[in-house]
Structure formats: structure tokens, C-alpha cells
Amino acid sequence: MKFYVNVRYLIVPFMSLIAILGILFGGSYTWVGVGLFALNTLIDTLTRNIHLPADFDDSGESYGIKKLQYSVMFFMLPVFIALQVVLAYRIFQYNADAPIVISSFLGFSYQAGISGFNLIGATISSGLWAGLGIIYGHELSHNKKEGFLVSRLIMALSGAAHFTYAHVYNHHLDLGHEDDPATAPRGRNIYTHAWLSHMGQSRFSYILEQQRLSKRGSSALNIDNRWILGYLYSLPSIVLFVWAGGAVGVAALFSVWVIANFLLEALNFMGHYGLIRKDGPVEHRHSWDNDSVFTSWFFIEIGRQCDHHVRGETYFWELDDVEGPNYGIGYFSLFVITLIPPLFRAYVQKYLDNWDEKYASAEEKLIAQKFSH
Amino acid sequence: MLNFFRRSPANFEVNLTESDISFNVKRGDSLLSSALGAGVPWPFKCKVGSCGKCKCRLVDGKIKPQLDFGYVLDISEINEGYILACQSVPKSDITVSVNLNENKVSRK
Ligand code: FES
Numbered sequence: 001m002k003f004y005v006n007v008r009y010l011i012v013p014f015m016s017l018i019a020i021l022g023i024l025f026g027g028s029y030t031w032v033g034v035g036l037f038a039l040n041t042l043i044d045t046l047t048r049n050i051h052l053p054a055d056f057d058d059s060g061e062s063y064g065i066k067k068l069q070y071s072v073m074f075f076m077l078p079v080f081i082a083l084q085v086v087l088a089y090r091i092f093q094y095n096a097d098a099p100i101v102i103s104s105f106l107g108f109s110y111q112a113g114i115s116g117f118n119l120i121g122a123t124i125s126s127g128l129w130a131g132l133g134i135i136y137g138h139e140l141s142h143n144k145k146e147g148f149l150v151s152r153l154i155m156a157l158s159g160a161a162h163f164t165y166a167h168v169y170n171h172h173l174d175l176g177h178e179d180d181p182a183t184a185p186r187g188r189n190i191y192t193h194a195w196l197s198h199m200g201q202s203r204f205s206y207i208l209e210q211q212r213l214s215k216r217g218s219s220a221l222n223i224d225n226r227w228i229l230g231y232l233y234s235l236p237s238i239v240l241f242v243w244a245g246g247a248v249g250v251a252a253l254f255s256v257w258v259i260a261n262f263l264l265e266a267l268n269f270m271g272h273y274g275l276i277r278k279d280g281p282v283e284h285r286h287s288w289d290n291d292s293v294f295t296s297w298f299f300i301e302i303g304r305q306c307d308h309h310v311r312g313e314t315y316f317w318e319l320d321d322v323e324g325p326n327y328g329i330g331y332f333s334l335f336v337i338t339l340i341p342p343l344f345r346a347y348v349q350k351y352l353d354n355w356d357e358k359y360a361s362a363e364e365k366l367i368a369q370k371f372s373h
Numbered sequence: 374m375l376n377f378f379r380r381s382p383a384n385f386e387v388n389l390t391e392s393d394i395s396f397n398v399k400r401g402d403s404l405l406s407s408a409l410g411a412g413v414p415w416p417f418k419c420k421v422g423s424c425g426k427c428k429c430r431l432v433d434g435k436i437k438p439q440l441d442f443g444y445v446l447d448i449s450e451i452n453e454g455y456i457l458a459c460q461s462v463p464k465s466d467i468t469v470s471v472n473l474n475e476n477k478v479s480r481k
Contacts, residue, residue, distance in 0.1 A: 142421060148440070169444055173423040212443050281418050312421035313406060313459060 005055050005063035005317065008297040012132055013072055015040075016079050019129045023086040023122045026111030030090070030118045033125025037132075043294050044332035050293040054301075054320040064317030070147070076136040077150050080157040083133075084237055084256070087126040090114045091245035091252055123252045127259025130158045134264045135302050139316055141167050153233055159257025160264055161230030166201035169208055171268075172312055176277030176286040182265075186274040186352065186371040189341035194265035205230070270334050271305045274352050274371075275325070278363040282309050284324035285359035288351075291321055295330030303331060325355050385463040389413075390432055390470040398463045404429075404436065405458035416475035420459045426475065427458040434467030 015036050022032030055063050093114050100113035114122070133154070140151035141164045148164065155163045167182075174180035181200025184193040209227045210220040218224065241249035270290060277286045287305035295303045301316040306324030308314070327334055327348075338344045356368045384397040387404065396411035398404060405427050408415040418426040422440040431454045439460040446455050458471070 165444075168421050168440075169423045172419050172421045208444060212441075215443065215448055312419060313403065 001055060001057075002063045002065065006065050006068055009069065009300050009317070010072065011298045012129075012135065012300070013075060013079060016076075016083065016129045016133055019125045020079070020082050020086050023090060023125060024110060025108075026090070026114055027118060028121070029111075030114070030125060031121035033129050034121060037128050040294070040298065041332040041336060044292065044298075044330040047294045048292045048329040048333055051291055051321065052293055052296070054318060062315070062318045064315060066315065069315070069317060070143075073136045073140055073143075073147070074150055076133055077154055077157075080130060080133060080154055083126050083130055084157060084240065084253075087122055087252060087256070088240050088244040088249065090119060090122050091241065091249050094119050095245040095248055119252070123255050124259065127256040128263070130256055131260035131263030132298075134158055134160065134163075134260060135267075135299050137163065138167065138302060139300060142312055143315075152230060156230055156233030157237060158260040158264070159234060159237075159253075160198075160261055161234055162198075162202035162205040162227065163264070164230070165208055165226060166205045170201060170204045172282070172309065175282050175309055176272060176275050182268040183272040183275065184269045186368075187345075188273075190266060190269050190338045190344070191341075193269045194262050197265045197268055198261055202227075266335055266338060267299075267302065267331065269338060270327075270331060271303075273348065275355065276360065276364045276367045278361065278367065284310055284322045285355070287324060289321065289324050289326040290329070290331050290334060291326065292328075292330035292333075295332065299331055325351065325359055327351060385434075386466045387463065388466075388468045389473075390468060392473070401462060403439070403459055404456075404461045404463060404467075404469070408458065414473055415458060415471065416473070417459060422457050422460040425457065428455055429458050429469045429471035430454045431456050431461075432468040432470055435464040436461040436467060437464050 019033030019036060022029040057063060093112065094116070098113035100111060100115060102109050103112040104110070137151045137154035137158070137160070140147040140154070143151075152161065152164045155161055171180055171182045174183075176183050178185075181197045181204065184190075184197070188196075206220075206227045209225045213220055213222055213225060221228075223229065237253060238250075241253040243249070245252065271287055273288070275286050275288070277283075284306040287309050289306050290303035291301075292303075301319045302308070304319040304321065307319045307322045308316075310322070311319070337347050352368075356365055360368060383400055385400070386395055387398055387407070388395045394413055396407060396413060398407040405415055405417055405420065409417070416426050418424040420427075422442075423445065425445040428446065428450075436456060438456065439462060440457070442451055442455075442457055442460070445457060458469075
């Protein structure tokens with residue numbers, strides 16, 4: 001049981017490495033990361049009706065091995081770096097007009113040089129897996145000290161340097177409230193949300209730093225400003241891509257960051273869309289659970305949002321079903337639906353009606369009514 | 374020199390100044406989770422170091438902060454020894470002053 005519980009959370013590191021190898025092998029393999037995303041969507045849809053509780057032994061202890069899971073999370077930092085380095089390597093070849101020929105390295109053949117079409121595949125693959133891997137940046141943002149710094153570095157590599165502080169000090173505190181940019185109000189579509197949530201969280205992080213520094217009598221324009229520092233952590237990526245490909249490099253890095261941030265905000269969107277909290281503590285009803293089996297394992301239980309937001313200090317492998325609001329399907333399947341806003345609104349309406357009826361407090365119901373007019 | 378090899382104890386004891394309540398904290402666990410585990414009605418809300426509701430004053434002993442308290446507590450509070458229980462891991466037996474009635478007061 002211990003083996004099974006710990007190994008099931010290794011899907012993302014494993015698939016990220018395959019996506020990296022795909023970019024290295026070149027040719028149409030650069031699209032492998034995109035293909036894996038499609039495959040995951042299929043698996044998630046086919047297994048959407050399987051929901052499993054967390055696994056504990058007879059004494060109530062989780063089977064998760066903390067040291068192993070932490071090693072994996074820290075291992076994701078070099079994986080994120082490798083995702084960018086292999087893409088930069090391909091951009092360098094593209095820019096240098098390297099001839100597209102089959103070469104061999106240590107007995108493995110790969111395609112040297114790259115076409116524009118396959119470079120697009122490499123860029124999307126890299127962006128998708130940088131976005132999916134952000135779940136590790138999220139988990140580490142709750143896990144102190146060294147973990148917090150690794151979280152910041154992972155997020156900076158994905159162009160989301162603002163996230164770590166905004167997530168802890170804004171999203172967890174103001175969840176479901178209009179002060180939380182990461183909670184999407186009813187009627188907002190995922191595209192608008194991605195922009196507003198990203199900018200809102202970044203603004204929050206800046207103000208948070210400004211206030212912290214002013215308490216110490218320091219100006220916000222200071223290298224101690226962690227908002228500025230976070231963006232500076234992204235600087236090596238910019239230098240690498242400018243060096244590798246000038247304007248093409250910048251366009252590729254920008255695309256990676258847009259895709260990664262869009263996926264990050266999609267998770268926020270799916271986790272809290274339309275839910276309302278007036279006053280009082282965050283409760284299970286203020287999040288949507290997406291805990292079908294593949295989503296749970298792939299996204300290291302981040303879909304158990306109801307439990308996570310009430311027990312923010314809890315390791316992901318201990319999060320459980322708390323019978324909160326639940327869409328009944330996984331993130332990959334729901335993500336596809338969110339991409340078509342009218343379809344998403346139609347899909348989610350019955351869940352929102354159910355939430356208003358069964359979960360909302362009297363005050364929350366009153367606010368919900370305003371959205372229905 | 375020998376101190377270097379000495380293993381720190383598996384548990385630390387926490388004493389509350391305003392009552393005769395005391396409880397143990399397993400090495401590496403947070404003050405708040407241990408208090409709640411021991412049935413102490415410690416005030417809390419977010420458990421991630423952002424709301425300040427679990428604030429208490431460290432009267433004696435050592436803790437390891439898990440997050441920068443400076444986002445939630447004022448400099449003067451930090452200087453007076455205030456800490457966030459959810460983000461504090463005891464490193465010795467400690468004595469703490471906490472307002473357990475704070476639980477009844479609720480903010481957003
Ligand atoms: S419970 Fe919110 S800061 Fe500790």
C-alpha cells in the first residue's frame with residue numbers, strides 16, 4: 001500500500017521528463033508534451049466516475065512518505081530548468097538555421113535542427129508542462145523555509161513570481177470574497193479571469209511588500225522588496241532566451257509563460273468559480289472539489305480544495321474527501337469545458353443552484369441572488 | 374562539542390501562562406496543530422500564517438518561525454515576543470501567553 005500511495009503521485013515528474021526528451025529528440029517528437037496533455041484529458045474523462053478516499057493505515061496515519069514526496073517536489077526545480085534549457089537549445093538551432101539532419105548522441109539518434117512548426121510544438125509542450133508542474137510550486141508555498149524558496153523559484157521560472165505570497169496572504173485569507181482576485185465571480189469567463197486574477201494577485205503582492213517595508217521604515221523601491229526580487233528570479237530565463245534566439249526567444253518564453261499562467265489561473269477558476277463567502281472562517285463549502293481518481297493522482301490532490309482551504313497546513317497526501325461541493329468530474333475534463341464559456345456556464349448552472357440551495361448561508365444566498373439578475 | 378551529538382527530545386512541553394493548561398508538541402510539529410490536537414481551544418482561522426488569529430506571546434523558550442511574521446505582526450509586537458502559533462515550531466520547552474477567548478471574536 002505504501003508503495004502504491006507514493007508512486008501514484010509521480011505522474012507529472014515522469015511525463016515532464018518524457019516531454020523534455022521529446023524536445024531533445026526533435027522532429028515531431030517535440031509535440032509529445034501536447035500529445036500527453038491530450039492523452040491525460042482522455043484518461044481523466046474516461047475515469048471521471050471513479051472517486052477514491054485518501055488512504056490511511058489502521059491507526060489513521062497516512063501512507064505518504066514525507067521525505068520521498070519532498071524530494072520529488074524539490075526535484076521539480078531542475079525539471080523546470082531543463083524544460084527551459086531544452087527549449088532554448090532548440091530556439092538556438094532554429095535561429096542559427098542549423099540543418100535538419102538525423103544525428104546521434106551516445107547511440108541515440110535525434111534530429112538536429114528544427115523546423116518552425118516543430119519549434120511551435122516544443123514551445124507549447126514546454127508551456128503546458130511548466131503550467132502543470134506549477135502544482136509543486138503551490139504545494140511548496142505552504143511548506144515553509146527551504147520549500148518556500150523552491151516554490152518561489154519554480155513560480156519565477158513559470159513567469160508567476162507574484163504567486164507564492166499572494167496565494168498564502170490573499171487567496172487563503174480572502175477566499176470567496178471580492179477581495180480575492182483568484183476567486184472568479186459568477187458570469188466571468190476563464191480568459192478574463194486569467195488576466196484579472198494574475199494582475200490582481202501581482203498588485204496584492206506589491207502592496208503587501210510595500211506595507212511590510214513601510215513598517216520597517218523602508219521604501220518599496222528596495223532589493224528587500226520580495227515582489228521585485230521574485231521578478232528578478234525570472235531574469236535568468238529572459239537572458240537565456242534572448243541569448244538563444246533574440247526576438248524568437250522572447251516570443252517563445254512569453255508563450256511559455258502565458259500558457260503556464262493560463263493553466264494556473266484555470267485551476268483557481270475551476271476551484272472556486274461562483275462561490276461566495278461573506279464573513280467568518282473559510283469552510284468546506286467555499287471550494288469545489290475535483291477529486292476523480294486521475295485528477296487526484298496527477299494533480300497531487302490539489303483538487304481536494306475543500307479540505308485544503310480548511311486545513312492549509314496539511315500535506316497533499318493527507319487531504320481527503322470532506323463531502324463539499326463537487327463538480328463530479330476531473331480538472332482535465334472540466335478545463336476543456338471552461339474553454340468554451342457558454343458551455344461552461346450551462347454546465348455549471350445546476351451545480352451553482354445546488355450550492356445556493358444546500359450549502360450557502362443566508363447572507364451568501366442574498367449575494368448569490370444579485371448575480372442571477 | 375558533545376552537544377552536537379546530543380539528540381533533541383522527541384517532545385517539548387508547552388505551558389500557558391494564563392491557565393494551568395500544558396500539552397506536548399512532537400518535534401517538528403507546529404504549536405497550533407499540537408494545541409488543537411490536545412483539545413486546547415486555541416484561536417485560529419487560516420492555519421497558513423495570513424490572518425494573525427493564532428497570535429500569542431512567547432514568554433520563555435525557543436521556536437523556529439516557518440514564515441516571516443512581519444506580514445501579519447507589527448515590529449513592536451514582534452519585539453514584544455508575539456509569534457504566530459500556526460507558523461511556529463517549538464525548539465525547546467516553551468511558555469506562551471495566549472488569549473483563548475479570542476476564539477469567540479470573528480473577523481472577515
Ligand atoms: S491561523 Fe491564521 S495566522 Fe495562524
